[in-house]
Amino acid sequence: MIQIPPTAIAQWGGAAVFLNxxxxxxxxxxxxxxxxxxxxxxxANGRLSFTHILFAAVxxxxxxxxxxxxxxxxxxRKLVAALSRRSYAIDSGMRTTGELFERHGAPIVAxxxxxxxxxxxxxxxxxxxxxxxxxxxxxxTAGIVAWAAxxxxxxxxxxxxxxxxxxxxxxxxxxxxxxxxAAACFYFVxxxxxxxxxRGRR
Numbered sequence: 001m002i003q004i005p006p007t008a009i010a011q012w013g014g015a016a017v018f019l020n021x022x023x024x025x026x027x028x029x030x031x032x033x034x035x036x037x038x039x040x041x042x043x044a045n046g047r048l049s050f051t052h053i054l055f056a057a058v059x060x061x062x063x064x065x066x067x068x069x070x071x072x073x074x075x076x077r078k079l080v081a082a083l084s085r086r087s088y089a090i091d092s093g094m095r096t097t098g099e100l101f102e103r104h105g106a107p108i109v110a111x112x113x114x115x116x117x118x119x120x121x122x123x124x125x126x127x128x129x130x131x132x133x134x135x136x137x138x139x140x141t142a143g144i145v146a147w148a149a150x151x152x153x154x155x156x157x158x159x160x161x162x163x164x165x166x167x168x169x170x171x172x173x174x175x176x177x178x179x180x181x182a183a184a185c186f187y188f189v190x191x192x193x194x195x196x197x198x199r200g201r202r
Contacts, residue, residue, distance in 0.1 A: 013048045018056040025064020033151050040155020041162050057148035065123040065140055072127020079124055097122050106135045110143030
């Protein structure tokens with residue numbers, strides 16, 4: 001059974017969160033929430049700094065969103081069309097985001113972080129619009145901070161319950177790493193299934 005020493009958590013926690021969030025924002029099928037929740041429990045135990053982990057999450061998300069936003073600025077509608085052809089879920093997300101942006105404007109950038117499927121497609125789509133760069137990053141930063149803080153504080157708030165659950169898992173030979181890998185596998189399957197259009201739309 002793999003144990004994670006407290007020193008390793010303190011040393012690599014921020015880097016792990018940064019890399020995980022960055023890869024997720026770039027489109028790699030990895031979930032960010034489970035690791036942020038786990039980091040929140042480490043914050044509650046005093047092993048990690050809330051400020052440092054929040055900064056790592058925000059930095060990773062902003063970097064990933066910047067890449068997609070810049071790509072949207074450079075390639076325009078060609079990029080949106082190429083992404084939409086990849087899967088029905090992305091195409092649907094692009095249309096939904098576009099409609100919400102026309103109706104509510106720039107604040108939809110922040111809200112999209114909490115809507116499954118919209119967080120990834122919003123930056124490249126916004127890059128193709130006339131939204132000001134500063135406005136995009138201000139709303140994007142606000143949404144990311146709220147999103148990351150939500151999961152970190154959730155992990156800290158339910159630290160005791162999560163500790164009990166992890167203790168039970170350890171009694172059966174599982175570890176935190178096993179939980180994170182399982183969550184990544186489930187998320188990958190979920191993303192794979194969302195790529196397929198519903199029956200009647202092929």
